Amino acid sequence: MPSPSADALQLSVELASGKHSLVLANPVMAASGTFSYGVEYAKVFDIQRLGAIVSKTTTLRPHAGSPPGRRIDETPAGMLNSIGLQNIGIDKLLRDLAPAWSRWRVPVVVSILGAAVDEYGACAARLEGVAGIAGLELNISSPNARRGGMEFGQDAATAAAVTASVVRACTLPVIVKLTPNVGDIAAIARAVVDAGADALCVVNTLQAMSIDARARRPNITRTFAGLSGPAIKPVALRMVWQVASAVSVPIIGCGGIVDGIDAVEFLLAGATAVQVGTATFRNPRAPLDVLEGIEAYMRAEGVADVRELVGAARA
Amino acid sequence: MNIGYATVVESERLYGETWITWFRAPELARGAYPGQFLMLRCSDDASYGCGSRAGARADDPLLPRPMSYHRLRDGAGGAEWCLLYDVVGRGTAWLAGRRPGDRVYAWGPLGRGYEVGHASHNLLLVAGGIGVAPLVWLADDAVSRGLNVTMVIGGRSAAQIFPSALLPKEVEVVVTTDDGSSGRAGFVTEPFGELLEWCDQAFACGPNAMFAAMAAVARKARVRRSVQVLLEERMGCGTGICYGCAVEVRLRGGRTMKLVCKDGPRFDVRDVW
Ligand SMILES: Cc1cc2nc3c(=O)[nH]c(=O)nc-3n(C[C@H](O)[C@H](O)[C@H](O)COP(=O)(O)OP(=O)(O)OC[C@H]3O[C@@H](n4cnc5c(N)ncnc54)[C@H](O)[C@@H]3O)c2cc1C
Ligand SMILES: Cc1cc2nc3c(=O)[nH]c(=O)nc-3n(C[C@H](O)[C@H](O)[C@H](O)COP(=O)(O)O)c2cc1C
Ligand code: FES
Numbered sequence: 001m002p003s004p005s006a007d008a009l010q011l012s013v014e015l016a017s018g019k020h021s022l023v024l025a026n027p028v029m030a031a032s033g034t035f036s037y038g039v040e041y042a043k044v045f046d047i048q049r050l051g052a053i054v055s056k057t058t059t060l061r062p063h064a065g066s067p068p069g070r071r072i073d074e075t076p077a078g079m080l081n082s083i084g085l086q087n088i089g090i091d092k093l094l095r096d097l098a099p100a101w102s103r104w105r106v107p108v109v110v111s112i113l114g115a116a117v118d119e120y121g122a123c124a125a126r127l128e129g130v131a132g133i134a135g136l137e138l139n140i141s142s143p144n145a146r147r148g149g150m151e152f153g154q155d156a157a158t159a160a161a162v163t164a165s166v167v168r169a170c171t172l173p174v175i176v177k178l179t180p181n182v183g184d185i186a187a188i189a190r191a192v193v194d195a196g197a198d199a200l201c202v203v204n205t206l207q208a209m210s211i212d213a214r215a216r217r218p219n220i221t222r223t224f225a226g227l228s229g230p231a232i233k234p235v236a237l238r239m240v241w242q243v244a245s246a247v248s249v250p251i252i253g254c255g256g257i258v259d260g261i262d263a264v265e266f267l268l269a270g271a272t273a274v275q276v277g278t279a280t281f282r283n284p285r286a287p288l289d290v291l292e293g294i295e296a297y298m299r300a301e302g303v304a305d306v307r308e309l310v311g312a313a314r315a
Numbered sequence: 316m317n318i319g320y321a322t323v324v325e326s327e328r329l330y331g332e333t334w335i336t337w338f339r340a341p342e343l344a345r346g347a348y349p350g351q352f353l354m355l356r357c358s359d360d361a362s363y364g365c366g367s368r369a370g371a372r373a374d375d376p377l378l379p380r381p382m383s384y385h386r387l388r389d390g391a392g393g394a395e396w397c398l399l400y401d402v403v404g405r406g407t408a409w410l411a412g413r414r415p416g417d418r419v420y421a422w423g424p425l426g427r428g429y430e431v432g433h434a435s436h437n438l439l440l441v442a443g444g445i446g447v448a449p450l451v452w453l454a455d456d457a458v459s460r461g462l463n464v465t466m467v468i469g470g471r472s473a474a475q476i477f478p479s480a481l482l483p484k485e486v487e488v489v490v491t492t493d494d495g496s497s498g499r500a501g502f503v504t505e506p507f508g509e510l511l512e513w514c515d516q517a518f519a520c521g522p523n524a525m526f527a528a529m530a531a532v533a534r535k536a537r538v539r540r541s542v543q544v545l546l547e548e549r550m551g552c553g554t555g556i557c558y559g560c561a562v563e564v565r566l567r568g569g570r571t572m573k574l575v576c577k578d579g580p581r582f583d584v585r586d587v588w
Contacts (some may be wrong), residue, residue, distance in 0.1 A: 036556040044316055044422075056558075064572050065558060072549050072559035077374035079551065086558045086572065230374040258374065281378055281552045282356055284318055284422060 009298055010305040013051070013272050015135070015250045016173035016198035022135045024051035024107065024273060027306055028263065028291040031254055031277035032057050032111040032137060032177070033083065035287075037097050038104075045285050048105045051273060055093070057111040057139045060123055062089030066144065069221025073210050078231030078256075079278055080210055082222045084144045085113060090126050101132030108132060109175065112166075113139040115147040117158065121165035128170035136172050138162060138197075141179035141204030143226045150207070153179040156191035167196035175252065177201040178243070180232075185239050186246035193247045201252040201275060202240045206232050229278040230256040237269050244270025244311060258286065260293015267306070268313035316425060316554065317342045320418040321355075324395055326411070331474035333401050333445065334411045335385065341393040343423050347384055349453035350428025350518075350545055350581050354379040354553035355398075356420040357406035380406040381550050381576070383449035383520075384424070399448040399477075425553050426580050429453055429518050429543055431462070439514035440466040441507050441529065443521020447477040449545060450520055458483040465489065465510055469503035469521070472496040504528045508536065517542040519584070530588035542584040548575040562587065 011026035030038070030047075032054040041047055065071075065086025073080040088096075093110070101108040110133050112123040120138060127133050139145075140153035140162055152158045159176070166174055176192045178185060180203040189200055205226025210219045236255025243251055253266030254275035263274045279286035294306065303309060321340035329335045343353060357380050358373035385399040402411050413419060428449070431438065438457050440450045447468055457464050465487040470476045473496040479488045489506045490498025499506070503521070507529055511517065517540055519529060526544050533542050551557035555577030564573050564586045573579065 034552075034557065040554060040556055044318060065561060068561070068563040068572075070549060071561065072551050072557070074376060074378050077377055079377055081551070081557070081559060083558045086561065229377055259372070278377070281557060283420070284552075284554065 008304065009295055010307070011295070013250070013307065015175065015252070015273060020135075020171050020173040020198065022107065022173035022198070026051040026291055026294075027267065027273035028287050028294065029054055029109075029252065029273055029275045030280065030287045031275035032139065034277040034280045037093070038108060039097065039100060041284055045288060049291065050106050050287050051291070052107045052109055052134065054109045054111050054137050054275065056087050057085055057113045057142065058087045058090055058093050058123075059085065059113055059115075060090055060119060060126075062092065063087050066222055070219060071221070073219045073225070075208075075210055075227065076231060078227050078229035079281075080208060080220055080225035080227055081205070082144050082220050082225040084146070084222070085142060085149070090123060094126070094130060098130050098132040104132070107134030109135040109137050111137040111139050111177070113142065113145060113148050114162075117152070117161050117165055119148070120162045121169035124166040124169040124172065128172060133172065135175060136166060136170070137175040137177050137201060138166060139177055139204070141177050143179070143181065143205060143207040143224065150179045150181060150204070153188065154182050156188050159188050160191040160195035163192045163195035163197050173198045175199045175201050177204055179204050180235060180239055181207045186242050189243045189247050193249050197249060199250040199252060199272075200243060200247065201254055202243050202271070203236050203255055206235065228255070230258055232256050233262060237265060240266055240271050241269045241314070244314070257290060258282075260290055260295075260297050263290050263294050264297050264309060267309040268311070270311040270314060272310050316422055317345065318422040319343060319420075321421050323413045323415050323417045323419065324390060325415055326413055329399070330476070330478060333399060333475070335397055335399050336410060336413060337395050337397040338419070339390060339392050339395050340421070343421055344384060344387060344394055344396040345424075347396075347424035348428050349456055350383070350449050351424040351426050352381050352383045352553070352580065353421050353423030353425060354381055354550070355410070357409045376405050378551060379553065381553055383545070384452055385448045386452050386455060399445070399451070401445045422553070426576055427578070429581055431457065432516055432541070435462070435515035437463045437514045438465070439507070439510050439517040440464060441503050441517060441519040441521070442466065442468045442477070443503055443519070443525040444470050444475055446519070446521030446525075446545070448520070450518065451477065451482065453518055454482060454486050458485045465514070467491065467503045467506045467510070502528065504532050508532045511536050511540055512538050514540060516540060519543070520545040526584055527588045530584045533584060543581050544584045544587070545580040546575050546582055546587065547580070550576055552576070
């Protein structure tokens with residue numbers, strides 16, 4: 001079997017083309033909410049080698065997140081979070097972070113969320129034309145938002161309206177991040193693609209909970225929370241497969257990816273790129289390790305171009 | 316902050332259910348000071364990311380565990396640091412099972428630790444249970460700089476009390492136990508109240524109920540002293556990324572959310588209670 005050397009590997013993937021193109025040097029992205037704004041780990045390891053970084057979901061105005069109390073819990077091979085979208089707001093993002101991002105090699109995608117459909121468009125308009133912002137990811141999938149988030153992503157018409165409001169408001173590449181907490185994810189995927197989404201991220205956290213048997217009450221102060229980590233990988237994989245059957249835009253697989261083999265499985269199911277979330281808590285370098293794992297797999301299996309893997313399990 | 320593998324040098328049960336484990340990984344303690352902490356991955360797995368899955372991969376327990384630096388020393392291969400911990404669950408049981416030569420993936424130093432004011436000469440240290448862990452290093456450090464240290468060490472019973480013989484001899488020690496099996500019967504708040512006037516600054520670590528009681532004592536006292544406490548909260552990342560460890564504190568009249576891992580774990584007791 002041929003054994004391509006590291007620099008002979010073709011790792012680049014395209015998430016959007018045409019007037020708003022988004023080309024990544026490799027398919028590994030840091031997921032929203034598990035890498036903050038990128039600057040924290042920039043000092044710790046070479047984040048410039050990543051395919052892209054997605055920012056913490058940011059809203060028009062700063063948000064304090066969930067009320068005081070317990071926000072996270074650990075579950076078998078997973079975790080629950082109810083952060084409630086605590087974030088710095090778009091003004092601070094534009095002032096303090098975008099200038100730094102504009103000097104980076106790694107593209108930064110800003111994740112946005114609005115409490116009303118039009119607020120997504122308003123966020124997008126503020127981010128249009130700003131140096132350092134390579135694209136947008138629409139969070140219509142967080143189970144922790146009081147308004148907006150998952151409730152918009154559970155209804156095809158609303159999901160499409162949010163997407164359309166952003167596509168109208170800017171020329172940036174638009175990724176829509178879907179929620180797994182729906183009956184028919186393919187229907188939502190088709191609706192947002194018809195409304196102009198360039199790519200889809202599949203998926204956000206599964207709504208879940210845990211209970212303290214001794215104290216006889218839920219562990220998380222707000223009762224429900226989002227489940228992530230290796231525990232959700234099989235569900236995420238199934239949904240990537242279903243969405244890949246329904247639409248032809250690039251899909252970003254997300255959910256429980258910890259190593260290169262996990263990532264390859266998502267590519268084989270039909271994803272063009274992947275996002276690494278919870279694994280970063282266990283290992284801050286996780287996205288980089290995932291990339292190196294994909295490269296090792298390609299070398300071992302004689303795969304020269306990562307795009308050969310996309311959907312290869314579907315034949 | 317640095318990331319890497321720390322090698323276990325020695326590990327033993329020191330007293331009661333409390334373990335001490337020494338590590339070699341000088342870069343993980345570089346620039347650290349008392350009150351700071353590390354995150355440790357507490358499960359067996361080969362390094363992640365490799366193309367093959369020849370090594371074991373443990374996704375459980377998934378999250379890393381926060382632990383304070385307990386002490387530093389010079390070892391044969393450079394600086395060594397250690398943890399002092401109670402075995403309370405899967406992560407700490409795994410840690411206690413490590414043997415010399417085993418490696419643990421960790422990152423640190425993290426957070427903001429204790430701040431000793433330049434004008435402070437008399438330091439009052441108040442430890443509740445395993446809260447003694449970070450205070451021992453503070454005591455070591457203060458004594459080496461010629462400061463006066465009084466340490467109040469409290470626990471449920473004698474088995475939970477850190478042995479005074481292991482502290483620098485210059486440290487004045489007051490022991491309290493709930494059941495009176497060692498030292499004075501009662502809580503640390505009593506000697507804390509008596510010694511508050513003597514000290515220039517107080518430093519505490521222990522359960523939240525102890526901090527609340529200390530805040531009440533400090534508020535009633537005739538003198539105003541700064542009381543720094545180390546808070547604990549469930550942590551995801553330990554590095555200010557996940558916003559999982561937020562606590563509400565009072566600052567300049569208003570209430571704001573702060574991150575225990577990044578803005579703390581050291582807070583002024585009056586800002587929280
Ligand atoms: C900044 C910081 C420094 C710490 N330093 C020390 C130390 O020096 N020595 C020490 O023994 N412990 C320390 N702790 C507490 C320690 O992190 C927990 O005891 C540990 O995570 C428990 O892990 P486990 O898997 O053994 O227990 P689990 O099975 O996870 O839980 C067992 C028990 O531990 C409690 N617990 C779990 N996680 C935490 C946490 N993050 N904070 C507080 N309680 C928790 C749970 O409520 C439960 O009662 C520190 C915590 C923080 C936040
Ligand atoms: C603590 C935490 C915070 C998160 N915050 C966000 C967020 O702000 N926006 C978002 O779109 N997804 C958020 N997510 C979801 C992740 O981006 C990801 O979709 C999900 O966790 C599944 O992937 P994983 O198993 O690799 O973590 C968050 C997840 C966690 C664990
Ligand atoms: S533990 Fe993640 S922000 Fe503090």
